[in-house]
Amino acid sequence: xxxxxxxxxxxxxxxxxxxxxxSARGGLIVAMVHAVGVGGxxxxxxxxxxxxxxxxTLAGSTVLATFVxxxxxxxxxxxxxxxGENVFVWFARFVxxxxxxxxxxxxxxxxxxxxxSEVLLLAPTPRxxxx
Numbered sequence: 001x002x003x004x005x006x007x008x009x010x011x012x013x014x015x016x017x018x019x020x021x022x023s024a025r026g027g028l029i030v031a032m033v034h035a036v037g038v039g040g041x042x043x044x045x046x047x048x049x050x051x052x053x054x055x056x057t058l059a060g061s062t063v064l065a066t067f068v069x070x071x072x073x074x075x076x077x078x079x080x081x082x083x084g085e086n087v088f089v090w091f092a093r094f095v096x097x098x099x100x101x102x103x104x105x106x107x108x109x110x111x112x113x114x115x116x117s118e119v120l121l122l123a124p125t126p127r128x129x130x131x
Contacts (some may be wrong), residue, residue, distance in 0.1 A: 006120075007081045008033070009074065010067035010089055013045045017066040019091070021129060028094045029064075029130050033118035036088050041068035044088040052090075052107075052114060059103035061094040064130070091122075093130075 012018040036044040045068065053063050067089045074081045094100040107114040124130040 005080070007079055008085065008087060008089065009070045009072060009081050010087075011070040013041070013048075013066040013068045013088065019065045019129070027061075028097060028100055029091065029122040029124055030094055030100060031089060031091050031118075031120040031122055032116040033120070034088045035117045036068075036086050038086055040086055041088060044068075048088060048090065055106055055114075056092055056103060059094070059106065060099040061092045061103065064091040064093055066090045087117075 034044060045066065048066060056063055069086050074083070094103070104119075122130075
């Protein structure tokens with residue numbers, strides 16, 4: 001782990017929604033963080049499956065995993081976890097920066113729930129399965 005200053009404690013949003021072993025390589029790995037409010041994780045998970053995931057696919061990308069806040073105690077205090085937040089986080093592989101930009105433009109003019117509060121471009125480490 002190269003950077004550990006922006007950490008959320010997460011759990012899969014639904015059974016099977018965590019990262020699966022993947023063979024496809026290349027593209028941009030992006031994490032989108034949506035603030036969902038207290039108790040909003042389940043409703044946003046349904047909204048994502050119904051509305052956002054199809055838009056991501058149309059933009060030429062693949063959803064890799066979805067997660068929600070895990071409200072458990074931080075058992076590793078050396079790692080400063082952002083606490084008291086309710087989020088839905090999804091990870092996607094975009095074919096290229098143009099596909100990411102198409103998606104961003106599509107959600108910019110849409111319902112505010114579709115716009116993430118944070119967009120993180122990730123650089124998988126050499127041993128990552130998301131390389």
